[in-house]
Amino acid sequence: EAGVTQSPTHLIKTRGQQATLRCSPISGHTSVYWYQQALGLGLQFLLWYDEGEERNRGNFPPRFSGRQFPNYSSELNVNALELEDSALYLCASRRDGSQGYGYTFGSGTRLTVV
Amino acid sequence: GEDVEQSLFLSVREGDSSVINCTYTDSSSTYLYWYKQEPGAGLQLLTYIFSNMDMKQDQRLTVLLNKKDKHLSLRIADTQTGDSAIYFCADPVKLIFGQGTELSVKP
Numbered sequence: 001e002a003g004v005t006q007s008p009t010h011l012i013k014t015r016g017q018q019a020t021l022r023c024s025p026i027s028g029h030t031s032v033y034w035y036q037q038a039l040g041l042g043l044q045f046l047l048w049y050d051e052g053e054e055r056n057r058g059n060f061p062p063r064f065s066g067r068q069f070p071n072y073s074s075e076l077n078v079n080a081l082e083l084e085d086s087a088l089y090l091c092a093s094r095r096d097g098s099q100g101y102g103y104t105f106g107s108g109t110r111l112t113v114v
Numbered sequence: 115g116e117d118v119e120q121s122l123f124l125s126v127r128e129g130d131s132s133v134i135n136c137t138y139t140d141s142s143s144t145y146l147y148w149y150k151q152e153p154g155a156g157l158q159l160l161t162y163i164f165s166n167m168d169m170k171q172d173q174r175l176t177v178l179l180n181k182k183d184k185h186l187s188l189r190i191a192d193t194q195t196g197d198s199a200i201y202f203c204a205d206p207v208k209l210i211f212g213q214g215t216e217l218s219v220k221p
Binding site: 004033035042043044045048056058090092103104105106107108 | 155202204211213
């Protein structure tokens with residue numbers, strides 16, 4: 001069974017540009033979560049999608065947005081990039097949005113803003 | 115707001131026991147999770163504990179939960195160099211993770 005896949009692995013952007021990160025969940029998983037892991041800050045929850053709908057959102061500005069497609073894959077878009085957006089962005093999927101099932105994480109996209 | 119806190123670093127000698135601690139401000143979760151992140155990898159679910167349990171043992175891992183003190187710990191017996199990683203405690207309902215504890219195991 002393929003795990004959670006994220007692309008690209010690395011992304012370098014200039015301040016002010018837009019970045020698009022992609023995530024494909026494990027087959028059968030309907031929930032996708034996005035996290036930001038900035039240096040020294042641990043994991044910060046960004047967004048949760050389930051069945052194509054945004055279910056919850058972390059404390060991030062509106063320039064962080066995303067969507068979930070009918071095949072449950074997801075995109076995270078970051079507009080007007082700032083230097084402090086440089087981080088590892090992790091995607092996780094779960095079978096459904098309820099408790100009782102652990103997340104499976106992808107290996108992440110390393111975003112560097114210069 | 116809701117918070118989960120961990121100490122940032124722990125260094126032990128190979129063969130010793132490691133204890134990684136986590137405190138949280140509130141939890142109505144059915145489960146609390148421990149994740150492991152090896153260098154360059156995503157997070158891997160290590161173990162979990164039901165909120166109505168005090169202790170769970172899984173091979174070399176022991177999870178202790180003190181709901182009164184809102185304290186969760188992960189004990190790794192006979193720590194090996196391959197256990198070197200960052201360990202996160204997590205509240206899956208609140209979608210909150212601790213900052214992670216970097217465990218360094220010295221031979």
